[in-house]
Amino acid sequence: MVLDPGHQLGNRHFRSEIARPVDAGGFEKECNTTGAATNAGYPEATFNWEVAVAARRILRRLGARVVLTRASNSDDLWGPCVDERGTIGNPGEAGPTADLRLSIHADGVATGSAHGRFRGFHVIRPGVLDGWTDDIVQPSRRLAVDVRDALEAAGFPASSYAGRNGIDVRSDLGTLNLSDVPTVMVELANMRDPADAALVESAVGRRRYARALAQAIRSYLVQ
């Protein structure tokens, strides 16, 4: 399986590189973005990386072969672009073909506004894009439900501001559109919400997220 820790810590130092347009599923989109941060400045790239590495540790212990889409979390590096993230593990690509790909992110939506509190996770599954995702929409829907259910079972609240019952459907994300294996992206938290940020910034919280994701993958694969 492929775990895709979103962004790279150094992306902010490589603005022109990450702004380069790449194919995102029949249309072009920027290579990557800098990602979000908590109000205290804890970066999303680091959170995504820590959760992915912890989940990899659990999954490897269970006997899984786990590939990450980046080899480190470094302030001196950028990328990879979404077109690379979205194809690692596809049949015909270099390396093993994955049974699934899970992209790990956290959101950065301003909260505390008149709209109320924006907190919680949401899982994004690919919408139907003929010739691109029509072959993976159904298994990805099942994967989205398993990720949502595992996060809820672990005590994480579903998003109060995005998707329905913790699941959103999008067709504008290259990471999802380019996949030929079942895939979802998860926004594990809203980093700008104080309660979510407390989880994101703590090692205990990150391990809880990682355990829930490993459990979701188990559930998906044993069905």
Ligand SMILES: [Zn+2]
């Ligand atoms: Zn992100």
